[in-house]
């Protein structure tokens with residue numbers, strides 16, 4: 387059975403000192419189970435977290451440069467993230483696509499660069515409200531997936547995040563999430579063959595302790611990418627416990 391991944395995306399929240407306090411509280415309260423827990427923190431908090439996270443909790447970044455190194459002011463390379471202990475890097479989050487105009491080709495370039503350095507990319511896809519209202523969510527999301535995986539190998543995690551459900555309190559139903567996760571699984575099998583079996587597909591969008599179990603009970607949903615509910619340790623414990 388595929389191990390669930392509970393990926394916590396703090397977005398632009400928590401200073402390094404706040405990250406350390408969160409990690410110490412998590413260390414006190416976490417009971418490990420079969421779920422893999424990973425924290426996608428702001429780059430400046432990664433070193434602090436690496437030193438204080440409970441054993442077995444993975445570290446990730448929220449973005450990674452498409453370039454190896456050089457004159458790219460403000461960017462963080464995959465090698466730098468690996469050096470500080472990161473295992474994952476989110477790429478193509480809808481907030482990066484919207485506010486930084488990242489295209490599918492940009493996302494694929496970042497995912498390739500991550501893999502070349504041993505980081506596992508968490509590639510985000512998902513439709514906006516107008517696409518959903520037109521009933522075009524499957525075609526739209528699969529188009530985004532294809533473009534975002536050009537040249538990318540199967541060492542990848544996919545996060546399906548319908549944009550209309552992010553930070554809004556509107557969660558897709560478990561059946562909505564499974565519809566897209568199953569379509570994504572079929573596309574991954576077409577692309578990677580039997581290597582697609584172990585690829586985890588996460589759902590993201592207003593996930594909380596009281597809805598995560600129902601969402602992750604679906605056969606093609608292998609965990610969650612969580613924003614708001616990742617900031618407070620009791621919510622994280624609630625979600626982790628719900629996946630036992």
Ligand SMILES: O=C[C@H](O)COP(=O)(O)O
Nearest residue numbers: 395552553591592613614
């Ligand atoms: O990366 C996480 C997603 O954007 C979901 O955020 P949310 O849980 O606050 O809706």
